[in-house]
Amino acid sequence: MRAEWRAFRFLRVVERNLFRSLRRQAAPARTASKRNKFRSTTAAAALLVFAVCAPAFAASFSTVIQQTQPKIVKIYGAGGFRGLEAYQSGFLISPEGHIVTAWSYVLDTEYISVSLDDGRKFDAKLLGADPRLEVAVLKIEAADLPHFNLAERGDARTGTRVLAFSNLFGVATGNEPVSVQHGVIAVKAPLVARRGTFETPYHGVAYILDAMTNNPGAQGGALTDRHGRLLAMLGKELRNSQSNTWLNYAIPLDELAPTIEAIRSGKFVASSAGDADVRPQHALRAELLGLVLVPDVLDRTPPFIDRVEPGSPAALAGLQPDDLVVFVNNALVPSCQALAAEIERIDRADSVKLTVMRGQRLIEVELAAEEK
Amino acid sequence: MRAVLGLLALGLIGGRVQAAVDDAVLAAQAERVDVIAKAQEATLAIFIGGGQGGGSGVVISPDGYALTNFHVVAGAGEAVKCGMAHGELYDAVVVGVDPVGDVALIQLFGRDDFPCAVLGDSDDVRAGDWVYVIGNPFLLATDFRPTVTYGIVSGVHRYQYPAGTLLEYADCIQTDASINPGNSGGPLFDAAGRLIGINGRGSFEKRGRVNVGVGYAISINQIKNFMGCLRGGRIVDHATLGARLGSQEDGRVVVTDILDTSDAYRRGLRYGDEVVEFAGRPVGTVNAFKNILGTFPKGWRVPLTFQRKGQRQHIEVRLSGVHGAQELVDKITGGPRIEPPAPKPNRKPGEPKLPEKPRDGPPQPMPLPGAHEHREPPPEIVKQHYEARRGYANFYYNRLNRDRVWQVLSGRGDFTPLVGPWLIRGQIGSGGEAEFRLSDAAVGCTLPGGQLNLPIDDSLSSAVDPPGSGGLLAALYLWRRFLVKGPDQFGSMDYYGALQIADHAGPVDLLVGAFGGVECRFFVDPVSGHLPLIELVLRDDDDPCELHFTDYREFGGRDVPSRMLVKYGDNLYGVFLLDELKWGGAE
Numbered sequence: 001m002r003a004e005w006r007a008f009r010f011l012r013v014v015e016r017n018l019f020r021s022l023r024r025q026a027a028p029a030r031t032a033s034k035r036n037k038f039r040s041t042t043a044a045a046a047l048l049v050f051a052v053c054a055p056a057f058a059a060s061f062s063t064v065i066q067q068t069q070p071k072i073v074k075i076y077g078a079g080g081f082r083g084l085e086a087y088q089s090g091f092l093i094s095p096e097g098h099i100v101t102a103w104s105y106v107l108d109t110e111y112i113s114v115s116l117d118d119g120r121k122f123d124a125k126l127l128g129a130d131p132r133l134e135v136a137v138l139k140i141e142a143a144d145l146p147h148f149n150l151a152e153r154g155d156a157r158t159g160t161r162v163l164a165f166s167n168l169f170g171v172a173t174g175n176e177p178v179s180v181q182h183g184v185i186a187v188k189a190p191l192v193a194r195r196g197t198f199e200t201p202y203h204g205v206a207y208i209l210d211a212m213t214n215n216p217g218a219q220g221g222a223l224t225d226r227h228g229r230l231l232a233m234l235g236k237e238l239r240n241s242q243s244n245t246w247l248n249y250a251i252p253l254d255e256l257a258p259t260i261e262a263i264r265s266g267k268f269v270a271s272s273a274g275d276a277d278v279r280p281q282h283a284l285r286a287e288l289l290g291l292v293l294v295p296d297v298l299d300r301t302p303p304f305i306d307r308v309e310p311g312s313p314a315a316l317a318g319l320q321p322d323d324l325v326v327f328v329n330n331a332l333v334p335s336c337q338a339l340a341a342e343i344e345r346i347d348r349a350d351s352v353k354l355t356v357m358r359g360q361r362l363i364e365v366e367l368a369a370e371e372k
Numbered sequence: 373m374r375a376v377l378g379l380l381a382l383g384l385i386g387g388r389v390q391a392a393v394d395d396a397v398l399a400a401q402a403e404r405v406d407v408i409a410k411a412q413e414a415t416l417a418i419f420i421g422g423g424q425g426g427g428s429g430v431v432i433s434p435d436g437y438a439l440t441n442f443h444v445v446a447g448a449g450e451a452v453k454c455g456m457a458h459g460e461l462y463d464a465v466v467v468g469v470d471p472v473g474d475v476a477l478i479q480l481f482g483r484d485d486f487p488c489a490v491l492g493d494s495d496d497v498r499a500g501d502w503v504y505v506i507g508n509p510f511l512l513a514t515d516f517r518p519t520v521t522y523g524i525v526s527g528v529h530r531y532q533y534p535a536g537t538l539l540e541y542a543d544c545i546q547t548d549a550s551i552n553p554g555n556s557g558g559p560l561f562d563a564a565g566r567l568i569g570i571n572g573r574g575s576f577e578k579r580g581r582v583n584v585g586v587g588y589a590i591s592i593n594q595i596k597n598f599m600g601c602l603r604g605g606r607i608v609d610h611a612t613l614g615a616r617l618g619s620q621e622d623g624r625v626v627v628t629d630i631l632d633t634s635d636a637y638r639r640g641l642r643y644g645d646e647v648v649e650f651a652g653r654p655v656g657t658v659n660a661f662k663n664i665l666g667t668f669p670k671g672w673r674v675p676l677t678f679q680r681k682g683q684r685q686h687i688e689v690r691l692s693g694v695h696g697a698q699e700l701v702d703k704i705t706g707g708p709r710i711e712p713p714a715p716k717p718n719r720k721p722g723e724p725k726l727p728e729k730p731r732d733g734p735p736q737p738m739p740l741p742g743a744h745e746h747r748e749p750p751p752e753i754v755k756q757h758y759e760a761r762r763g764y765a766n767f768y769y770n771r772l773n774r775d776r777v778w779q780v781l782s783g784r785g786d787f788t789p790l791v792g793p794w795l796i797r798g799q800i801g802s803g804g805e806a807e808f809r810l811s812d813a814a815v816g817c818t819l820p821g822g823q824l825n826l827p828i829d830d831s832l833s834s835a836v837d838p839p840g841s842g843g844l845l846a847a848l849y850l851w852r853r854f855l856v857k858g859p860d861q862f863g864s865m866d867y868y869g870a871l872q873i874a875d876h877a878g879p880v881d882l883l884v885g886a887f888g889g890v891e892c893r894f895f896v897d898p899v900s901g902h903l904p905l906i907e908l909v910l911r912d913d914d915d916p917c918e919l920h921f922t923d924y925r926e927f928g929g930r931d932v933p934s935r936m937l938v939k940y941g942d943n944l945y946g947v948f949l950l951d952e953l954k955w956g957g958a959e
Contacts, residue, residue, distance in 0.1 A: 168585075169575040172530075180499050182548060212583065212586070215586060
């Protein structure tokens with residue numbers, strides 16, 4: 001209930017801000033047609049916003065897109081099963097091949113492959129990542145690449161026209177240019193979403209977009225202003241499981257830049273996933289679900305289920321001994337320690353999604369420690 | 373009440389801020405309003421089968437020819453109803469379909485001055501161009517006044533995998549303008565209001581088959597290639613090269629498999645050759661190749677450039693059909709509804725596997741509330757313009773075009789009384805004299821090498837004489853037979869459509885005749901009424917014998933070619949120059 005209410009409140013904020021921005025944009029236009037001023041509607045206002053921006057746009061649009069597309073890369077990695085795409089997007093931030101992308105399971109492999117706009121393919125190295133900012137930095141061995149300069153960022157606020165560049169749905173392959181979409185920043189607001197509704201570890205400020213940008217494979221793409229200046233990194237797909245609505249957001253560069261620079265210069269220390277500040281007061285533990293894992297004896301003990309307590313939430317969800325836990329709420333847990341850390345970030349009042357490997361099959365279950 | 377107050381407040385705020393709007397902005401706005409108004413007029417709201425569902429469409433000629441998606445009319449029967457923006461409902465008949473390309477041509481009745489869209493050039497479209505999608509999403513418009521959504525072009529030359537072999541979107545335009553169920557078959561206009569595509573598909577997945585900002589339109593340039601065939605009432609097949617291409621680690625696109633019965637093989641293409649250019653466009657990726665291939669109907673000849681050991685070679689390749697003779701017909705008559713495309717294996721070897729879930733497909737025809745399976749009999753006007761025949765979408769239009777072509781051709785000379793033997797004498801380009809004797813019963817020739825005679829019996833399929841010509845005698849016989857007997861008594865004769873041929877300006881109409889177990893293709897210039905080319909196909913897996921007729925001149929009140937070039941595969945058999953022609957009437 002609580003979660004639902006928060007999501008609702010959040011959407012209200014979005015709507016209110018959207019309306020405000022439209023009203024502000026519409027105001028000057030109103031004088032132009034005083035006779036009609038009482039007949040104007042929000043829709044008309046939206047069209048007028050378009051009208052105001054269109055001519056300046058039309059002249060330079062194709063050029064801006066042509067100049068920006070070569071800075072975007074196609075990234076291929078882990079995934080490829082159960083609706084998990086094995087590809088995403090990224091953008092170059094240095095001539096020697098530093099790439100910013102979204103931190104996701106796609107990067108959870110030794111073999112990350114990057115295709116440039118000119119069709120060249122490279123193996124990429126993961127320099128570092130901050131899961132809480134959902135950002136990662138990759139490096140390929142190349143030179144003289146077209147790139148965004150992180151220091152020259154565009155300025156954006158509610159109503160700013162934006163272009164979103166990404167390889168959504170993996171539409172482009174090889175040397176085919178990535179897709180471009182247009183839209184407006186509906187609001188810049190904290191992403192007060194939470195697990196179970198809008199499931200995201202990112203809790204910072206985000207641009208909420210009026211365009212359908214956050215599709216499979218779009219994460220890590222670039223959001224620019226209409227002059228092609230970098231504004232933000234496109235986020236992941238974000239779905240409210242209760243209302244089945246989708247949110248399109250991007251994380252502003254202002255939020256990401258210090259971390260990106262730190263990773264790039266090798267100064268970044270990954271904050272432990274179990275940090276006190278993100279740990280809920282009443283954290284979930286595997287025992288509360290009725291799960292007993294194999295003894296943690298190795299550096300990276302694979303989190304196999306050793307035993308399931310009869311009658312426990314885990315038993316009711318159908319989990320079995322010898323199941324290997326692969327994901328906790330879509331976060332990869334390669335070891336018993338990682339599983340413990342990930343699970344402790346969850347409030348015990350919330351449900352948790354576990355993906356387990358049983359034989360060659362992946363099975364997804366949702367369970368909660370406490371009855372709702 | 374609160375809403376009214378809100379609007380009042382809005383107006384008051386507007387009144388306070390004295391910001392003038394640039395004249396250029398107002399002019400651009402006015403222009404856009406005009407463009408949209410005009411574009412809306414040509415847009416159709418299509419309803420099928422007694423209100424079972426529908427989609428959108430667009431009129432492309434004043435006599436009512438209109439485009440929509442195949443998947444909109446599939447299962448509709450021959451009759452559909454079309455609502456237009458001014459509120460009128462018109463009867464229309466399905467003319468021709470392209471099930472692979474997901475295109476259908478229909479004709480509306482009741483006017484000869486339908487508002488129609490101007491066709492653009494979709495090869496000029498660039499990512500970032502403003503576009504308008506006009507149509508009837510969710511079948512909202514009960515007054516037929518279409519909905520307009522706008523967006524930008526997100527990508528061009530996109531390739532979207534087919535469902536099995538149908539509904540392949542090659543070389544399509546990707547847009548972020550909203551495309552929803554009901555928009556299928558509707559027009560995509562550029563900012564100037566030119567028709568650049570037919571909307572038909574989106575990347576849909578878990579969001580309830582509604583717009584996710586990724587829609588695809590079939591490019592109008594592809595449809596232009598198919599138009600001649602669609603007008604002929606046909607079920608048009610797409611083309612295959614008879615070879616499979618793959619991309620190498622170094623990015624080269626090479627032949628990884630080739631059929632030795634294909635024309636490409638006969639022209640010299642081999643396993644391992646790098647394909648560089650196809651139909652005048654560079655081939656950088658396998659997708660690029662599929663994009664180009666997907667824009668051609670079966671039977672076209674296109675140039676191909678390949679590279680072997682550093683040497684470039686240019687060939688002309690005849691494209692064969694994706695489907696067997698009856699396969700496509702079986703596929704589309706098998707069931708009324710086409711399933712959405714299967715998983716798209718949009719990956720290259722070595723790249724990770726993509727999801728196995730189908731996610732991508734055309735919005736299905738939008739069902740109407742209270743729909744029932746009852747189908748009314750077609751209206752009288754549709755009955756008058758429809759003839760059912762297996763293998764055709766609408767045989768009425770095939771006959772219509774066949775007769776039109778015959779009219780043009782016989783306007784340049786009526787050969788039907790010339791039923792007696794024909795004697796043709798002339799010079800051979802390489803030296804020497806030649807004589808041909810054509811009659812109903814036999815065809816013979818006297819060449820420097822000797823004399824040959826071919827009696828006409830049941831089968832011509834082994835009539836390869838003279839040796840090395842690929843069947844010159846049989847081809848000449850069929851030429852005379854066509855001119856004297858006409859399309860009705862030739863054997864069987866159908867209209868293929870209009871297409872481009874090498875060394876001839878403008879499109880030509882093609883009539884395909886079958887007699888004696890062989891196929892003979894007659895290419896007719898729709899303006900001059902001349903036959904620039906005849907192709908005789910003795911065997912499907914062999915080259916045709918080509919007779920190129922040029923230098924037409926009047927002879928006894930009829931236009932006759934005075935030069936004939938005979939080609940078989942890559943070999944020039946000879947050139948024949950006419951000196952003397954004798955033909956008789958009834959014996």
